[in-house]
Amino acid sequence: MTFSLAIVGRPNVGKSTLFNRLVGKKLALVDDRPGVTRDRREGDARLGDLSFRIVDTAGLEEADAATLEGRMRAQTEAAIGHADAILFMIDARIGLTPTDRAFAELVRKSGKPVILLANKSEGRGGEAGTMEAFALGLGTPVPLSAEHGEGLGDLYDAICDALPEQTRPDPEEEEEEDAPAEEDAAEGKPRRPIKVAVLGRPNAGKSTLINRLLGEDRLLTGPEAGITRDSISVEVTYAGVKLEVFDTAGLRKRARIEDKLEKLSAADALRAMKFAEVVVLLVDATHPFEEQDLRIADLVAREGRALVIGYNKADLVARGGLATRLREEADRLLPQVKGLPIVPVSGLMGHGLDKLVGAISAAHKVWNKRIATNPLNRFLQQVTDTHPPPAVSGRRVKLSYITQPKARPPSFVLFCSRADAVPESYIRYLVNGLRESFDLPGVPIRLTLRQKDNPYAE
Incomplete structure (x- = not known):
């Protein structure tokens, strides 16, 4: 039986470090300054033979509900409400603070099983803080070091004691088969959700749009630019399409990024x-x-x-001719992905979401599209008859054969007599012909020229 744990505590006690340790990947951003984490992040964790859902949360702070810190606290309280048990973390090197005592009372009122963690307890510096944690009245503290991986065995025992029913081995789970996935594959449906990353400049409305897709305030939003820092993954099913959506930090020009934390956020995006x-x-x-x-x-x-x-906030501009103008600008400014879908949406009002999800599904199919070799070579014969490659230094270039070795994105290999002599303009002509002839809008097309070995070269 699966269960979920929420890691809570005041800022900069090591919650994200423990999250990364249990997940086995550096998913959450970690820095020495407090308040790095803002959204709550979920991941699949393993500890010994236990598999569970772990939730990293923002540091608990006393703040007005309308402020950014207040909205962060609301996200943490939502994580507490959905969790089966709570990992309440303190900094053993600093010891108890008034903030720890105040939020320990909040955790106690939740009625959930609480496991008290005294992090950074390695060495003699953490012994006093670990003993001091008894004063919170949350049970025996578990000394550990999330950064060095010490004390995880004690954490395992504490989780088993706190959730005896959920951590008991279930022999029936080991015998379950993957029949639903095979049925979906037989029906032509994707076995797993389509992975979608939402990118854009700061304050473009990425988190608001994803919240509207989910139907809940899952991600932190607000009028301030640059709220999102971590790339948060959420799964959503909309109009029958399964998506795994990644909310990312806004990307500014590299020359304007000076803060180390913003650099980490941009790299994560x-x-x-x-x-x-x-x-x-x-x-x-x-x-x-x-x-x-x-x-x-x-x-x-x-x-x-x-x-x-997706051009967001479409409800704020006049509709007359906007779609046509954006289409012309996109085809002119982005010829490498000519014909890409352009969808008007409003994340705040929820307009256009069905069209956006439909465009994502259609783009995913094009991205995975494979074309048989016979139609490709008929296309090659037709385009070379209509417009043969220009001769170079009085010698003609012979295009003999084309095939598609792989998709994701559609990639083609063209065998010719003089690969280095084919001009770039003719390669663009072939790519545009492939896009139009085989209906490949909005995806990059890879065309590699390969020269056949000359048996008489020696």
């Missing part, structure tokens, strides 16, 4: 883009296609991901 299959570039409709938007789109194309543009 780019990492989410590399693991995604479809990228939704969210553009502010009141300032569409600024230079940074084009840079992000070009980066997505070079990484080989399917691209969908």
Whole structure:
């Protein structure tokens, strides 16, 4: 039986470090300064033979509900409400603080089983703080070091004691088969959710849009720019389409990024883009296609991901001719992904979400598309008859054979007599012909020229 644990405590006690340790990956951003984590992040954790859901939360702070800190606290309280047990963490080197005592009372009122963790207890410096933790009245503290991996055995025993029913081995789970996945595969449906990364400039409305897809305030939002720091993954099923959506930090021009934490957030957003299959570039409709938007789109194309543009806040601009103008600008400024879907949406009002999800599903199918070799070579014969490659130094270039070795994105290999002599303009002509002839809009197309070995070269 699976269960979930929420890690809570005041800022900078090591919650994200323990989260990364239990998940086995460096998913959460970690820094020496307090308040790095803002959204609650979930992950699949393992500890010995236990498999469970772990939730990293923002540091608990006393603040007004309307402020950013107050909204962060509301997210933490929501995580406490959904968890089966709570890992309440303190800093053993600093000892108990008035903030620890205040929030220990909040955790106690939740009625959930609480495991008290005294982090940073390695060495003699943490012994006094560990003993002092008894004063909270939350039971025996578990001394551990999340950074060095010490005390995890004691944590395992504490989890088993706190949740005896959920941690008892269930022999029936080991005999379960993956029949539903096979049925979905037989019906042509994707076995797993489509991985979608939502990128864009700061304050474009990425978190608001994802919250609307989920139907709940899962991600932290507000008028302030740059609220999101970690790339948070959430699963959602909308209109029958399963999605795993990554909310990312806003990407500014590299020259403007000076803060170390913003650099980490930007790197985390780019990492989410590399693991995604479809990228939704969210553009502010009141300032569409600024230079940074084009840079992000070009980066997505070079990484080989399917691209969908959603121009958010469409309810704030006049509709007359906007879609036509954006289509013309996209085809002119982004020829490498010509024909990409452009969807008007409003994350705040919930308009256009069905069209956006439909565009994501269609882009994913194009990204996975495979074309048989016979139609490809008929296409090659037709385009070379209509427009043969230009001769170089009086010698003609012979294009003999084309095939598609892989998809994701569609990639083609063209065998020719002089690969280095084919001009770039003719390669673009072939790529545009492939896009139009085989209906490949909005995805980057890879075309590699390969020269056959000359048996008489020696």
